[in-house]
Amino acid sequence: MAKESLEQSNEQSFELQKIYHKKVTFDAPNTPAVFLDEWKPAVNVDLNTSANRISDTNYEVVLGVTCKVLATGTDTVLFTAYVEQAGVFEVDGYDEAGVMALMGSFCPAQLYPYARNHISNLASFGGFPQLLLAPVDFDALLEDAMEQAEDELL
Incomplete structure (x- = not known):
């Protein structure tokens, strides 16, 4: 019986509990004049993630996506859109490296399609053509961030 209890405590579990917006903003400061120009945007996308432990086994992961869209070749802002897409994830039985991989890559990858x-x-x-963001390789982003943090320590 004690053996079964030990085996159960070594099991890993991961479950998505909730997905929600934490913050959403949209700003189109130069409308309606920008609607008269030809649609040739330059799109700048910035991503950031954070993870906070909210209980023994629950974490909140927040993916922030900022899109600043400019008229090509100018400083004219067509619009800026910002979404903080968040989720609560139940994680149990993982070591520190496993939790870091889940929080830094897997969880943001689950939130990104919503954002x-x-x-x-x-x-x-906002009156603009549909904006389709490219897929993101969160594994590569996490690896780059870890290498950069390691370089800064040296």
């Missing part, structure tokens, strides 16, 4: 959809909707509802 990408909301950015596209914000652009459309």
